[in-house]
Amino acid sequence: MSAAIFFDLDDTLYDFSGASRRELEIRLAALLGEDRDRLPEALEAYEAIREPTWHEYMAGRLTFEQVRVARFLQVLTRLNLRRERDQVQKEADLFVSGWMQGIRPFPEVEPLLAALAGKVTLGVITNGHPQQTRTKLALLGLDRWFDGSLVLASEAVGRAKPDRFIFDLALERAGVPAGETVMVGDSLESDIAGSLRAGWVGAVWFNRTGKALTASPAGSRQRLAVEPSFAGVGAQVRDMVSWLERKGGAA
Numbered sequence: 001m002s003a004a005i006f007f008d009l010d011d012t013l014y015d016f017s018g019a020s021r022r023e024l025e026i027r028l029a030a031l032l033g034e035d036r037d038r039l040p041e042a043l044e045a046y047e048a049i050r051e052p053t054w055h056e057y058m059a060g061r062l063t064f065e066q067v068r069v070a071r072f073l074q075v076l077t078r079l080n081l082r083r084e085r086d087q088v089q090k091e092a093d094l095f096v097s098g099w100m101q102g103i104r105p106f107p108e109v110e111p112l113l114a115a116l117a118g119k120v121t122l123g124v125i126t127n128g129h130p131q132q133t134r135t136k137l138a139l140l141g142l143d144r145w146f147d148g149s150l151v152l153a154s155e156a157v158g159r160a161k162p163d164r165f166i167f168d169l170a171l172e173r174a175g176v177p178a179g180e181t182v183m184v185g186d187s188l189e190s191d192i193a194g195s196l197r198a199g200w201v202g203a204v205w206f207n208r209t210g211k212a213l214t215a216s217p218a219g220s221r222q223r224l225a226v227e228p229s230f231a232g233v234g235a236q237v238r239d240m241v242s243w244l245e246r247k248g249g250a251a
């Protein structure tokens with residue numbers, strides 16, 4: 001197989017934001033208890049500390065497990081509330097085990113993977129924890145489409161998207177050159193700019209929320225497609241695969 005397609009996982013193959021938001025509301029309400037009328041405030045606080053704590057994790061100052069608890073603790077601090085450490089730990093654990101239970105792939109994901117399997121090499125590159133990534137893929141029923149060695153989780157690799165290292169490692173594992181590899185993802189910086197800067201030939205930006213294309217990350221020899229629905233993403237991926245086949249044939 002001459003071409004490879006790598007997918008981001010969260011908010012690309014399934015609705016991570018929606019699923020985690022629903023469970024977060026349940027867990028924060030439980031943590032607030034008699035103060036649960038302050039839930040909107042707690043959600044706002046959580047949103048505000050989500051990025052900074054993620055950066056703490058990426059910088060290696062917090063482990064994946066510590067981030068969950070740290071977020072709940074910081075929400076309580078911002079709201080000037082006190083709760084037992086055990087209760088915070090319990091709600092943080094329930095949050096993580098709970099939100100994943102209802103996850104389903106976006107409707108057009110399976111048909112696309114089925115159409116690509118055997119034609120191109122398929123992989124996943126995700127910024128996250130390896131065990132949690134395996135669990136997510138199994139719960140989504142998508143694990144059968146991906147060889148384990150081609151599911152790259154940043155915490156196992158030691159570097160995260162958009163760092164070039166993880167994209168280079170993906171190519172090495174797939175045994176496919178950058179000129180025949182395409183990235184699909186919802187993050188303009190991590191997935192799209194990251195892969196294109198690593199020299200990958202194409203990228204499909206799944207832009208479900210209509211974010212502005214703030215920069216033009218693709219070079220002259222690269223292709224970038226932007227799609228608001230996964231059906232559109234699928235069409236673009238198929239189109240890029242045919243383009244790669246023609247390009248390969250012409251070379």
Ligand SMILES: [Mg+2]
Binds near residue numbers: 008009011
């Ligand atoms: Mg994502």
